[in-house]
Amino acid sequence: MGSLRPGAIALVDSPRWPCDLDWSRGAHLRDPTVKGRELDAILRRLFRALMAEASSGGKAAGLSMFPTPRYSYFARCAADSRCKPHLRAVASEMFGELLPIGVWPASAPGGGAIFTRFMLIGFATYRALERLGVAAFESYPDLQFRLCSPLSPLPPKGRHAEAIAARRRIVARLAAENRIRAMPSPATLDQADAAVLALAAARAEKRGAMAVVSNPCEGQFMIALDRRQARRLGLDALDNRRSKAVQGS
Numbered sequence: 001m002g003s004l005r006p007g008a009i010a011l012v013d014s015p016r017w018p019c020d021l022d023w024s025r026g027a028h029l030r031d032p033t034v035k036g037r038e039l040d041a042i043l044r045r046l047f048r049a050l051m052a053e054a055s056s057g058g059k060a061a062g063l064s065m066f067p068t069p070r071y072s073y074f075a076r077c078a079a080d081s082r083c084k085p086h087l088r089a090v091a092s093e094m095f096g097e098l099l100p101i102g103v104w105p106a107s108a109p110g111g112g113a114i115f116t117r118f119m120l121i122g123f124a125t126y127r128a129l130e131r132l133g134v135a136a137f138e139s140y141p142d143l144q145f146r147l148c149s150p151l152s153p154l155p156p157k158g159r160h161a162e163a164i165a166a167r168r169r170i171v172a173r174l175a176a177e178n179r180i181r182a183m184p185s186p187a188t189l190d191q192a193d194a195a196v197l198a199l200a201a202a203r204a205e206k207r208g209a210m211a212v213v214s215n216p217c218e219g220q221f222m223i224a225l226d227r228r229q230a231r232r233l234g235l236d237a238l239d240n241r242r243s244k245a246v247q248g249s
Helices: 038-054 071-079 086-098 113-117 119-132 140-148 160-177 189-207 227-232
Strands: 009-012 137-138 208-215 220-224
Touching: 009 119, 009 189, 038 113, 038 140, 038 208, 038 220, 038 227, 071 086, 071 113, 071 119, 086 119, 113 119, 119 137, 140 160, 140 189, 140 220, 160 189, 189 220, 208 227, 220 227
Parallel strands: 009 137, 137 220
Antiparallel strands: 208 220
């Protein structure tokens, strides 16, 4: 963190907060309550519009986004005896008195429980960046890969060899567009995810726009767009020096 220059931004591959809590007020329930995040709904609409244009009006590919659970889900994970001590400590620090661990069932919910437990680290990351004065935005590598190469198949990560090969090709193309000649090929899927976020942002800063979707209770999500995509959304893709707001309330 000490090497960050003034004005640096951080792109975090994690939601900022449970969907039923108000980020702007910390551990407070949203009023009114919501079934899902507004950010996700807006992103799906933007994605369909951009992908449909890229495919000449054909059927746009779908965007799979893991739903952000409610805080009670994380409370149940923290109460589970299998929860790692550092994750339980993070949950306690994040949710404080709102986390009545003792009243939740002894076992964590199934279906993505391990994955969602590690969202707790994402929550803590945003708070740490905030204290350091770094502007942090949610981002999503899968979405960025698809926007950077709309016509390229993106195999699911379960098909490891195919998945990493496809992502390496997209990363290599972005590196070339940014005139980076000596960049090593990502060794893992996680490295490919980090690379696409950084390289797409670098390209957008020179020849596109960094679009921001925001909601006061949910935070801010950033997408790197090329010139054509920026114009499709009505953003000025020339002399881009600041993030552009797209939609949201």
